[in-house]
Amino acid sequence: MALFAADHDLDKRFAALARQFDDLREALAKRGDAYYEDGREAASDYYSQLAERLHETLPAIRRRGRTLERIARDHPATAAAVGLVAVGLLAGLLISRR
Template sequence: MALFATDRDLDKQFAALSRQFDDLRKALAKRGDAYYEDGREAASDYYSRLAERLHETLPAIRRRGRAIERTARDHPATAAAVGLVVVGLLASLLVSRR
């Protein structure tokens, strides 16, 4: 008869498993919070580095943009042809993915 568990034994085992489950859940929640905080800090660092680099290169980007704008004004036919080629390449990429 010792082979069969009584209702009282099953209740004790269930209560012990419930406590262990709660402990595991709490430990997992603590680890999840720590991982979330680490990920948030890493993303913030990457964003600040990217913002610094962009701030440093923005004047050069503006200068090149003005140079391209002057070239497009001086040679409108060439600018239109380049624009059509770019649109065609984008369209072919979109169609080939399907």
């Protein structure tokens, strides 16, 4: 009979621990949802700011690109030399890192 009482007591304790575990899991889920929502809102704000800035600077970037294209078309040898120098610098940086 004492063994049955001990088993019953263990069952009660186990049930209580299971309830506490469920409560903790729910609390963690709520916190996780809140953190996820905060992170999502922050990312959305950063994206909106970046899109705004990009939209404002895109015309200037396009103008400079057209200017560079015109210069490269007018002076192909100079453009090729600048390209080779840039490739050489990049290769030198990559090699020096090893």
